[in-house]
Amino acid sequence: MSVLPEHAVKAWISGFGIGVPRGATAPDPASVEASADGLAPPLAVKAYGPGLLHKSDAGAVRLGLGSAREAADAAAAMLTALAAAGIVPDGFLVEEQAAAGVEVIVGAVRDPAFGPVLLVGLGGVWTEVLRDTALRLCPVTEDDARAMLDELRGRALLDGFRGGPAADLDALVEVLLAVGGPGGVVESLADRFTEFELNPVICGPSGAVAVDARLIGPDEAPPRPAPPAEAADFGPLFAPRGVAVVGASTKKPNFGNMFLGFYKAAGFAGRLVAVHPSAPDIDGVPCVPSLADAGPGIDYALVAVPAERCAGVVREASGIPFVQVMSGGFREMGHPELEEDLIAAARASGVRLLGPNCMGVYAPASGQTFLGGTPGRPGRIAVVSQSGGLAGEIVKVGEQRGLAFSKVATVGNSADVTPAELLRHLASDPGTSAIGLYLEDPRDGRGLFEALRGIRTPVVALVGGRSGQGRRAAASHTGGMIGDDRVWTALARQTGITLVTSQDDLIGALDLLDLHGARTVPGTPEVLVIGPSGGASVLAADVFDGAGLDLAALPAPAREALRALGLGAGSSLANPLEIPVGPRANPDLVRHAVAAILSERPFADVITHVNAQSFFTFGDSADPLLAYARAVGDLQNEQPGTRITLVVRNGECAPPGVTGAVRAIARAAGVPTYRTMESAAVAVAAGKRSVDGAA
Template identity: 80%
Template sequence: MSIHPERGSGNTPGHRPEHAVKAWISGFGVGVPRGATAPDPESLEAAAGALTPPLVVKAYGPGLLHKSDAGAVRLGLGSAGDAARAAAGMLASLQARGISPDGFLVEEQAEPGVEVIVGAVRDPAFGPVLLAGLGGVWTEVLRDTVLRLCPITEDDARAMLDGLRGRALLEEFRGRPAIDRDALVKVLLAVGGPDGIVAELGDRLTEFELNPVICGPSGAVAVDARLLTTDGAPASEAETGAGAHAPGNFDRLFAPRGVAVVGASTKKPNFGNMFLGFYRAAGFAGRLVAVHPTAPDIDGVPCVPSLAEAARDHDIDYALVAVPAARCPEVVRGAAGIPFVQVMSGGFREMGEPALEDDLLAAAREAGVRLLGPNCMGVYSPAGGQTFLGGAPGRPGRVALISQSGGLAGEVVKVGERRGLAFSKVATVGNSADVTPAELLAYLAGDDGTGAIGLYLEDPRDGRGLAAALRSVRSARKPVVALVGGRSGQGRRAAASHTGGMISDTRVWSALAEQTGVTLVTSQDDLIGALDLLDLHSARRAPGTNEVLVIGPSGGASVLAADVFDGAGLELAGLPAPARTALRELGLGAGSSLANPLEIPVGPRGDPGLVRRAVTAILAHRPYADVVTHVNAQSFFTFGDSAEPLLAYTRAVGALQEQLPDTRITLVMRNAECAPPGVEDAVRDLARSSGVPVYRSMEAAAVAVTAGKRSAHGTA
């Protein structure tokens, strides 16, 4: 099916008149009112003769994109003659304002119902985005809308309706019958489904809107329709999602047999020299060479005169280029035969030089190499010998990271390793001129050595591919945590419709998270914390529920903890009566209520094993998926002078985790700065040895626990 309604004349390029849009969308199964058109008021009475009142008259033409604002709509007309007279009055009013309509549309007025908006607009990064919400006059007042990336599934459509704050209006409400939800879902799929209107429009879509769709107990009717298009080509594979990246083989990127560094100096140490030092300090076991036209060696590393010479030995899999930006395309053109080339240098698109970046990409294509960057730090993989950090690498692990910031990636690795994380593969991609986050993510979906994945993104470059890759990672049962920078700062073009006005970066990322199961966080610390929990608890078959049990000292801290976890959307489900009885048998409840959060005496003189016995008693009657234990480090060292009681408590928490392999245990060490030097590290090491992550605050723990629950829901 192709769109062929006549173009509207006037000042809105690609704007189709309403009646033509309605005739077209009815072919997709969208219900529209019966109607007719007339070129002038004199002809309208005859055109409306076959229609059943009450009637609606609308003018269409240049300057009438928003008809209600222009006074170009009349409702509730009792006859064809009334419709003609209304059109005549409308014409006079519009002409007085300098507007000359092309004609008039007369339709049967739809029965009253709940008004809903359904629209689609093109996002610069992710392509078409579908919006649904309360419509009509409520659209701008309430802004109660939900987004999903196209194409959507039926489950997506139903989740969109469930996500509305005003969803009760769609159900039976104060004697009014429920709307026909199936009919509304059918409209959503007709617009945003795999074979829907958005897919048919492809690259030509600018904005599309049905507002309102009037929904009642027996169906849904689109009483207004707007379409703005460009003259683009039909839908491309990338637009429909059919061209998503197949997983490439990046094994040698993360475990090269040899590395060549371009840009090291014999006179003045620079970034090239720094990276030679990094590889040597990391104990790189493969072949390491520097590229220099005359020097026999640099800093003890043997030199070759060119990348072409390095490639002839067939064991250089990775070249690192650290020369001025203007020289980079020439260097990359000489890299034929080397699978991967990383350009560390900046000064390309990010600095207002897109032509230079285009030339760099063309050079990579000519040489037949895959390009990482430009403007990136490179790759880190302790098992594969790759590094962009100083010092000895950490121990190999199962946490992967893809980052568009090299500096932030370095912080995540170093801070994460300080806290006990172990990384499998880390890639910084900078401008992502060639290798994209989507490609690397698709590769990691099939990487047996990776269990959890972190992302730091600013511009995904290939948003459609990223969404497809996130779905493949979800299918592979690997949780993903994403920190997105610049969500509030990206510009949006002015929107002609309500739909376009309610699309934002934050909302698109949230929609992506809902559709793919990725967890969005708002800080580097939360990214590390969530990856920590996902790494330690990835193998646990915890129930996929939102219930959390919180247990620890201090009523005030427990109240605040309840607020934090409730705000994170987690449920502090109450303790069943048999559990409360069991707790009383343990001597609890005499001076405090037996509730969730549960207050127990924890301190330098407390029984460290009480937490284990209390949780065991509770879980015998209610299987909480997550148990968050907390301690106040300050109290241990205000009322005691030894770290042993705190360490004993930590050992008890670890024993609890070992006793309950299918429950996720988390430890919060509040006021850790009050502990003597080294105690926090000792607590963290002890807890991690039993598979328990440690956090400094309830807020950090809540973010991590939420990530764990999303992972369980997404892979159940």
């Protein structure tokens, strides 16, 4: 690891327009006085050299010196103290001490997955005490820089706190852009740094000055990952003309046999062959002795043999566009050499590799599948997942709730085909309206960032391991400020994707985006919540507020219109709005109430909720609840410029099949249905962020 001296870093960054104090260097204390001649007190003296990465901790900084002579004396005392600690400095830096102001840290670190990440926060000792920082992936825009400052809890200090002068925010933004913007410090360094830090940058009413600067680089630049082979068309991956399955047995059923059965059950209409050295057929599927003998029309090969045999199989796959390796036992199990051999085999045979350690692809329209049973109806929702099991759950649970999928790809270790590549393909697919991601290690994080910035299709991401894997600090404070969770949050803020924390929320958000994504609605954060029970409404207010959604007050004309409908007696006409909903209530009241409100104030989102328990505590038939669902569907048809969402609370109190029937009625009208206010709030927030960008 190489560390440049502070004065050399400052001289370099001044060329990017970053302000630094006037100063000079001296090889020893006796030379400090002459070096300081012409500098205006108060002065600061610092020692530099090996062992002085953290100068303040080592006692290698003296401030507030009134003259060049005092600076020399301070350097002499510093030298003695450092020698006692076994530290021999290379020299001393004497500078004009910057005027007082707010101390800010500006830094950049190379994240292992996403590359350069910019950080800003309260600096000096506050960096460690408060850890009040904001992150963005580089390069940043001016909007990014200003949003980062807005996120700081200590922002009030920059604005002038308790009569103090406000800092020059424009100057601080210029520093952020000089470090992390296009053509800035980070871009100029490329791979030649591990960590860059300005701490502190002193921000005052007349500008921003970097009074300390640190640049840490590896002894040599890390190797760039080999670029993946080009794939002109991912179409054959999702709609292959033919499929070859390697690994099925004539004696003991295994994963290969299971997949042959899946394709037969799915009604795959293309050519299906098994690879076996001697058998004429397996389970009624004709065999070929090797992939090299598969013949024309095979676009996809599924390999389910032990890990050590996979590379050999892939070397026989020349002419087949895509090979999926289901087998595990590679990098994820501590055998990177087997994965490297597999990649080399794919390169040699000219195929694109999906996996290893993945389940494959699901595309109902073509019969491509990794799931048993009859495929669901083709739809417009796509998913890319690093977990095959989780992808199967998303598909099966989603289809049970009425969702329909266009293309689902599992990528496992992503040794060749990456989530970023598939994301770009799916975003250009006219048959896909929303994309879900489940990722743990994106492999090409920088490519993922760039892909997300360049697409308009709504994306919802569930990220595994966000709290369990902090990034190790590189060498100083900045590295310790950056971790997996915060990088993903920065990615979401820069690209507009929605991050969720559970599989259920991922499915729910995709449901809303699919049904409501094409609606043209007011781009505002306000929502209207309407339903029974004051207590439930109060809790709903808390939930939606926590999701960043605003329950705006109802205007006076709307309240008058509601009174004309007989509402308001015994309850307040507020948002959330309490209305009678139950087995003896008028199911159309919700339609009339919402129409009265929307005629006076537009709401992009209306969440109507119902308590299923009350329908069967005070009634004995499902008909009133189903009638209410039809009324909600009619409301959506009458209000196409509003997103209507239905919440069926306490659905377990309904007889079997009733909530499913409610969901089906609502979905036929384009209304997504949720079981809790919490899940609805996540989905509605996803719609606002991904579709109209209001939240």
